[in-house]
Structures are given as C-alpha cells and as structure tokens.
Amino acid sequence: MLNKQARNLLIVILAVVGLGVCGSQSYAAIAFTLTISPSSITFPDANPSSVAQIPGSATVLIKVRVTNGANQNWSVHLLANGDLLNSDGVSKIPIANLTWTSTMTGNACAKGCTCVPGTMSSTVPQDVIRGLGNTPTGQFNCNTAFSLKNQWGYNTGSYNQTITVVTSSP
Amino acid sequence: MKNFLKTLMTITAIAGAALILSSVTFAASSPGTLTINATVAARAELVLAPTTINFADSSPTTVSSVPADNPVAVTARVRTGKATAATLTVASANDLTSGSDTIPISAVSWTASGAPFIAGTLNKASAQSAATFGNGSGTYNGTYSFVLANNWTYNTGSYTATVTYTLTAP
Numbered sequence: 001m002l003n004k005q006a007r008n009l010l011i012v013i014l015a016v017v018g019l020g021v022c023g024s025q026s027y028a029a030i031a032f033t034l035t036i037s038p039s040s041i042t043f044p045d046a047n048p049s050s051v052a053q054i055p056g057s058a059t060v061l062i063k064v065r066v067t068n069g070a071n072q073n074w075s076v077h078l079l080a081n082g083d084l085l086n087s088d089g090v091s092k093i094p095i096a097n098l099t100w101t102s103t104m105t106g107n108a109c110a111k112g113c114t115c116v117p118g119t120m121s122s123t124v125p126q127d128v129i130r131g132l133g134n135t136p137t138g139q140f141n142c143n144t145a146f147s148l149k150n151q152w153g154y155n156t157g158s159y160n161q162t163i164t165v166v167t168s169s170p
Numbered sequence: 171m172k173n174f175l176k177t178l179m180t181i182t183a184i185a186g187a188a189l190i191l192s193s194v195t196f197a198a199s200s201p202g203t204l205t206i207n208a209t210v211a212a213r214a215e216l217v218l219a220p221t222t223i224n225f226a227d228s229s230p231t232t233v234s235s236v237p238a239d240n241p242v243a244v245t246a247r248v249r250t251g252k253a254t255a256a257t258l259t260v261a262s263a264n265d266l267t268s269g270s271d272t273i274p275i276s277a278v279s280w281t282a283s284g285a286p287f288i289a290g291t292l293n294k295a296s297a298q299s300a301a302t303f304g305n306g307s308g309t310y311n312g313t314y315s316f317v318l319a320n321n322w323t324y325n326t327g328s329y330t331a332t333v334t335y336t337l338t339a340p
Contacts, residue, residue, distance in 0.1 A: 036202040043208040049215055049247065060204060084208055091252045091306075093208065146206075152247045152309045154210045165202040 030072050032167035033065040033139070041146060048150040053099075056146040061105075062128060063141050064167060069134040071111070074169040077125035078118070084159040093159055095120045097149035102128055105143050107136035115142035125166065214256060214339040215247040225318040235317040242314040244287060249307045250339040257338045258301035262292045268327030275331055277319040284312025292333060300335065307339075 041056040064076050084093035102115035113131035120126065129142050223238040248256035266273040279291040282300070287310070290298045301310070 034202050036204055039203060040205040040207065043206070045209045045211040045213075047213060047215075048249075054208075078204070084206060086210075086252070088252045098206065148208055152215075152249060153307050154249060155252045155307050156210050156212045156249055157251065159206075159208040159210065161206050163204040163206060165204055167201075 028068045030069050030074060030169045031067045032074070032076075034076065034165060034167055035061075035063040035139075036165055037061050037063075043148045046150055048152045051150050053147040054150050056148070060144045060146065061141060062102075062144055062165065063139045064129055064131075064135060065139040066131060066133070066135045069132075069169075071133055072169050074131050074167065075127045076129040076165065076167050077127045078120060079125040079164050079166065080120050080122040081162050081164060082122050084161045086155060086157040086159050088155065088157050091155035091157060091159075093148070093154055095122050095161065097151070098146060099149070100128070100144050100146045102142045102144045104141065106139070106141045109133060109136055109140055113140045115144070120163065128165075210249060212251075212339045213249045214337040215245075216258070216335055216337040217243075217245040218335060219243050223316055225316075228320060230320040230322045233320055236320050238316040238318075242316070244284075244312050244314055246301065246303075246310045246337050247308075248303065248310075248337065248339040251306070253305050254340045255305050256301075256303040256340070258287075258299070258303070258335065259297040259338075260290070260292065260300045260333050260335050261297035262294055262331060262333040264331055265294060266329035266331040268325070268329040271325040271327050271329070273318075273321075273324055273329050275333075277321070278316060278331075279319070280314045280316045282312055282314055284310070286310060287312035287314065297336070 038058055038060065041058050041060060043054045043056060046054050062076060066074055080095040080098070083095045084098070086092065096119055098120040099118065101117045104113070104115045109131050111133035113129065113135065116127045116130055118126040118128060128144060129140065131140060220240055220242065223240055223242060225236045225238055228236050246256070246258060250256055262275045265275045266277070275292045275294050279289070281289045286301045286303050288300065288302055290300060292298065300314075303310075
C-alpha cells in the first residue's frame with residue numbers, strides 16, 4: 001500500500017514516539033506539595049528598650065513533599081510582597097527586619113534536606129528549605145520561628161504584609 | 171501520496187514539538203501564602219542623667235549666673251503616629267527652699283543642645299515646654315545646661331527643689 005519513502009517516514013515517526021515515551025519517563029517533572037501552618041502570625045507590641053527582637057505569635061510549620069525528585073536539587077523559598085505596611089497607608093517597617101530560624105522535625109531526607117535560617121526580602125527569594133531528591137515517608141518538616149526587630153522609630157498602628165512561599169527546582 | 175506524506179510530516183512535527191515541550195517542563199510548583207501582622211502601640215521613655223544637679227555658692231558681684239555642676243544628658247524615645255507629635259514638659263511645684271527661706275524657681279533657667287530640645291526657664295505656675303518634637307516616632311538625644319541667677323538677697327542655706335519632666339506620646 002505505502003511506497004518505500006512513506007514506510008521509512010513511518011518508521012522514523014514510530015522511533016521518535018518510542019524515544020519520547022522512554023524519555024518522558026526519565027524526565028518526569030519533580031512535584032511538590034507544600035503545607036504551611038499556621039498561615040498567619042502576629043507580632044505584639046513590645047518595648048524596644050527591653051525587647052530587641054519580638055517573637056512571632058506561633059512557630060510556622062512548613063511541610064514539603066517532593067516526588068519524582070530523583071537526584072534533583074530543590075528549595076522552598078520565601079518572598080515578601082513588600083515592606084510591612086501601616087494602616088495609615090504611609091508608615092512602613094522594613095521587611096528586612098523580619099528574620100527566622102528553622103529547625104527540622106521528623107525524618108531527614110535520604111539524600112539531604114536542610115532547614116535554612118534567613119532574613120526576609122521583597123526582591124530576592126530567600127531559601128527556607130533546601131533539599132536533594134525525594135522527601136522521606138511523605139514529607140520534610142521545618143519548624144520556622146520568625147522574629148521582628150523592635151525599634152523606637154516605628155510609628156504606631158497595625159502593620160501587615162503577605163509572604164509568598166514557593167517551591168522550585170532548577 | 172503527496173498529501174499523505176505532508177500529513178505524516180505535520181504529525182511528526184507536532185509530536186516532536188509535544189515531546190520537546192514535555193521534556194523541558196519545569197518543576198511543578200505549589201505556592202503558599204504566609205500573612206504577617208504586627209502591632210505598634212504608643213509609648214514614651216525619658217532618661218535624664220544625672221538626676222541631681224548642684225549650684226555652688228559664688229559671689230553675685232562676680233558671677234551673675236551660677237552654672238550647675240554638670241549638664242544633664244537627656245534621651246527621649248517616643249512611639250506615636252505618623253501625624254502626631256510627642257511633647258516634653260517640665261513642671262516645678264515649688265520654689266527652691268531652705269527651711270522657711272526660698273529662692274524663686276524662676277531663677278533657674280537652662281539652655282539646650284540637640285534637636286528637638288529647647289531652652290527655657292522654670293515656672294512654678296505652669297509647666298514649661300522642654301522640646302518641640304516633629305510628627306512621628308524616634309529617639310532623640312540632647313543636653314540641658316542649667317544656671318541659677320545669682321542675687322545678694324538670697325539668705326544663706328542649702329536650698330532644694332524637685333522638678334518633674336513629662337514625656338507624652340499621643
């Protein structure tokens with residue numbers, strides 16, 4: 001039915017598709033499941049003369065599950081959407097005054113995962129977890145304790161800002 | 171046959187493109203959000219050092235104004251709103267007294283260095299402003315230098331008075 005040229009082309013197509021199927025198994029995309037709890041924390045008022053760093057109202061538990069990670073490096077990072085903004089619409093607290101420490105809870109990753117301390121930025125994403133390969137038995141957990149530098153220069157009011165937590169793999 | 175080959179080539183191109191796209195799919199990312207809230211309340215803190223000063227005896231003929239033995243360093247820390255200003259006043263309820271003898275408290279005056287602190291004269295009848303703050307929060311450092319107007323009419327004795335500074339952050 002088909003001439004020789006058509007048969008050869010069909011063979012090429014099948015070969016390409018076959019390689020593609022095999023390739024897609026090798027290069028399945030790394031997948032993340034991220035959980036943050038609680039999703040909101042509060043820093044109460046405190047006297048800057050006696051409290052240099054205000055601890056957050058709760059420790060934030062960041063859980064990440066990585067599948068199809070194989071030997072890939074990955075990270076969870078934080079990026080603020082701006083400085084802490086006062087309800088007066090003008091006054092700000094520099095977001096760099098927000099820092100955190102982070103401690104692993106639960107199981108470690110077979111190939112290595114790390115909870116990373118840092119300083120918040122609204123311009124450069126800051127790693128809070130770094131890892132390699134898949135997470136252990138479901139997920140990797142970091143207890144993240146935020147603190148806010150306390151200064152007399154802050155104007156009175158209620159401040160707030162949102163932090164975007166993003167997973168990525170290069 | 172020509173159309174058939176054209177169709178095969180098109181399918182090949184589409185399949186190839188799809189495979190390429192699937193192989194370069196980056197990591198699936200699942201962003202989360204963390205909300206940060208902070209409260210800053212009004213407060214004020216005033217530090218004076220030393221808290222006692224002395225005026226030595228001297229001849230009114232040669233020393234018309236007796237300087238205090240030490241300047242008084244002043245630090246005012248205030249937290250207030252973006253559009254409100256702190257106030258600092260000094261009140262003296264009584265004259266300088268030595269038994270039944272008195273020296274009018276208005277004989278004591280001061281000069282100031284460091285903004286927003288200002289010079290003035292003590293007044294028994296009404297509290298005197300000791301600084302002119304701008305709007306908003308901050309920490310301010312300065313110095314008060316006191317003098318006592320010297321007069322031949324003062325009876326001998328050791329005179330004392332207490333004055334009260336009040337820093338208010340609205």
